[in-house]
Amino acid sequence: MGATAQQTAPLRSIRVETALARLHARTNNFSPRPGSPTVLLIHGLVISSRYMIPIARRLAPLCRVYALDLPGYGESEKPPHAPSLPEAADAVAAFMDALGISSAHLLGNSYGCQVCAEFAVRHPERLQRLILQGPTVNPHERGFWRQLWPWLKNARHEPFSLALIMYRDGYAAGMRRSIETVRNALADRIEDKLPRIEAPTLIVRGANDPQVPQSWAEEAARLLPHGELKVVPGYGHCLVYTAPLELRRVIVPFLRLDSLTTPARRAGSART
Amino acid sequence: MKSTISDRVTVITGASSGIGRATALSIAEQHGTVVLACRQSDALREVARECEALGGRALPVPTDVTDEAQVRNLAWQAADTYGRIDVWVNDAAVTLLGRFEEVPPDAFRQVIETNFFGYVYGARAVLPYFREQGRGILINVASVVGKVGAPYATAYGASKSAVIGFSDSLRMELRDAPDIHVCTVLPATIDTPLFQHAANYADREVRAMPPVYAPEEAADVIVGLIRHPKREATVGNARRMIAMRTLVPAALTERMLANKVERQHFQDRPNTNPGEGNLFEPRPELDAVHGGWQEFEQKTKGAGGAVGAVALAAGLGATLYLLFGKRPALPVHPDTRTMRAV
Numbered sequence: 001m002g003a004t005a006q007q008t009a010p011l012r013s014i015r016v017e018t019a020l021a022r023l024h025a026r027t028n029n030f031s032p033r034p035g036s037p038t039v040l041l042i043h044g045l046v047i048s049s050r051y052m053i054p055i056a057r058r059l060a061p062l063c064r065v066y067a068l069d070l071p072g073y074g075e076s077e078k079p080p081h082a083p084s085l086p087e088a089a090d091a092v093a094a095f096m097d098a099l100g101i102s103s104a105h106l107l108g109n110s111y112g113c114q115v116c117a118e119f120a121v122r123h124p125e126r127l128q129r130l131i132l133q134g135p136t137v138n139p140h141e142r143g144f145w146r147q148l149w150p151w152l153k154n155a156r157h158e159p160f161s162l163a164l165i166m167y168r169d170g171y172a173a174g175m176r177r178s179i180e181t182v183r184n185a186l187a188d189r190i191e192d193k194l195p196r197i198e199a200p201t202l203i204v205r206g207a208n209d210p211q212v213p214q215s216w217a218e219e220a221a222r223l224l225p226h227g228e229l230k231v232v233p234g235y236g237h238c239l240v241y242t243a244p245l246e247l248r249r250v251i252v253p254f255l256r257l258d259s260l261t262t263p264a265r266r267a268g269s270a271r272t
Numbered sequence: 273m274k275s276t277i278s279d280r281v282t283v284i285t286g287a288s289s290g291i292g293r294a295t296a297l298s299i300a301e302q303h304g305t306v307v308l309a310c311r312q313s314d315a316l317r318e319v320a321r322e323c324e325a326l327g328g329r330a331l332p333v334p335t336d337v338t339d340e341a342q343v344r345n346l347a348w349q350a351a352d353t354y355g356r357i358d359v360w361v362n363d364a365a366v367t368l369l370g371r372f373e374e375v376p377p378d379a380f381r382q383v384i385e386t387n388f389f390g391y392v393y394g395a396r397a398v399l400p401y402f403r404e405q406g407r408g409i410l411i412n413v414a415s416v417v418g419k420v421g422a423p424y425a426t427a428y429g430a431s432k433s434a435v436i437g438f439s440d441s442l443r444m445e446l447r448d449a450p451d452i453h454v455c456t457v458l459p460a461t462i463d464t465p466l467f468q469h470a471a472n473y474a475d476r477e478v479r480a481m482p483p484v485y486a487p488e489e490a491a492d493v494i495v496g497l498i499r500h501p502k503r504e505a506t507v508g509n510a511r512r513m514i515a516m517r518t519l520v521p522a523a524l525t526e527r528m529l530a531n532k533v534e535r536q537h538f539q540d541r542p543n544t545n546p547g548e549g550n551l552f553e554p555r556p557e558l559d560a561v562h563g564g565w566q567e568f569e570q571k572t573k574g575a576g577g578a579v580g581a582v583a584l585a586a587g588l589g590a591t592l593y594l595l596f597g598k599r600p601a602l603p604v605h606p607d608t609r610t611m612r613a614v
Contacts, residue, residue, distance in 0.1 A: 232355040233305045234279030246355025253352050
């Protein structure tokens with residue numbers, strides 16, 4: 001035991017032609033072990049895969065990782081209108097088609113969870129295991145103004161560099177597209193899709209996340225046929241960026257990724 | 273950087289009773305997260321329920337600290353559930369009273385296995401996580417007995433001395449990681465069920481040697497270390513006991529302490545049931561935060577006070593009578609008549 005394996009690995013950019021648009025993604029610079037599973041990282045609202053880099057780099061030693069830019073965001077092609085949830089989910093499927101990936105694990109953050117849930121319902125055979133990190137929208141706080149205040153409150157739990165990323169990506173996406181995407185996100189009812197997701201699903205929330213309160217996270221876990229919930233104390237909404245080590249530790253066993261940096265679990269059972 | 277208790281994840285061994293349980297409840301009251309470890313899952317579930325009722329988050333993990341695989345599993349469960357281990361409190365301990373020459377060898381060894389090797393396994397399990405995080409606090413609950421010794425406690429004293437030495441050396445090794453702290457806690461006598469659980473091979477029943485301090489005081493010290501880690505912290509009159517040895521010759525303090533143990537570490541009742549206490553199997557019916565020894569001390573001290581007051585009054589009265597009281601003159605021998613009393 002000992003941290004002889006890498007904790008992070010570098011990423012490189014790829015551009016993939018799909019039927020819908022040319023998509024940009026970040027992936028492992030060095031190929032992982034053959035037979036490693038594939039994890040797709042789906043970013044949140046009005047942002048790009050850039051803020052997925054910390055978790056992507058921590059997962060790269062363990063599996064094949066793709067941090068995708070949804071159409072209209074990051075460095076992906078910008079269609080004239082913002083994608084609806086079904087269109088975003090289909091873009092992910094088209095991305096997998098273009099790379100010959102038959103099925104993969106999905107990890108979404110915030111609005112990315114909504115894209116993943118839509119994908120799980122539209123393309124269930126393409127999904128192995130699902131991780132919803134900070135799933136929005138809390139159905140008990142639906143509406144722009146009721147979501148805005150928690151979003152602002154969360155700001156103090158994230159480093160300022162995340163705000164800079166958001167401004168840059170928001171500027172690149174443009175005001176009209178951003179507003180349309182926000183409207184789509186607020187209209188989407190993730191709670192209606194959760195009961196239809198057959199894949200094993202792990203919900204992870206930061207303990208201090210005002211957008212995903214404990215009650216909603218527990219409700220979401222209950223709605224899922226195979227759901228579980230983990231809470232990371234001391235962090236807010238964007239664990240993928242602000243707490244990548246903690247997030248990696250709680251998802252690696254769920255995804256059954258072999259890890260050399262996390263001390264392997266021994267089969268010890270206590271006398272009771 | 274998180275510095276509030278509510279954001280920290282703390283692993284506590286020996287969480288079913290005494291200082292461990294008091295610390296878990298104190299952290300839970302501040303909405304912190306605790307991972308609770310001890311041998312008995314029923315006691316653990318009860319403590320976990322109490323913690324959650326206070327507003328904290330609790331994960332019970334039944335663990336026997338003498339089994340290194342179980343301790344590794346404890347660390348893994350904490351990291352798998354919460355993503356991080358901020359603090360590891362090594363607190364699981366047992367005690368054994370009896371003269372060294374009369375104590376069974378396997379009981380002696382079991383005290384060292386639990387109190388010392390249990391802590392070593394804990395440190396070995398958690399340090400890789402601390403290294404990966406770049407920070408962490410390891411709190412080893414030792415005892416003042418590890419510094420000053422006590423008769424009838426050779427195994428216990430040896431195990432606590434070992435913990436202190438281990439902590440000191442480990443702290444020096446970890447000086448390359450300034451955010452990984454190793455803290456030693458030296459409590460004096462604390463009111464916990466340790467004494468009811470004790471393996472007792474002496475000839476009298478055990479009591480907690482006064483002065484006895486509340487486990488909440490020890491919990492406060494531990495929570496204080498989580499906020500501001502220090503090398504060493506004491507609880508109760510431990511600091512005074514240690515300081516005595518620098519002020520007074522050690523031979524004298526040893527004799528004084530030995531006499532105090534003889535007089536005050538045992539009850540007047542004979543030990544009718546010598547046995548191994550909770551060394552090898554847990555005794556869950558005795559699991560609680562307090563052991564009731566503070567009340568016991570009050571009761572015995574109260575009786576002694578009344579006796580002392582009566583004795584003082586009697587002595588004072590006798591002295592005054594002899595000095596000033598009117599008494600008939602004592603008969604004088606004729607041959608001493610010429611000698612005058614002064």
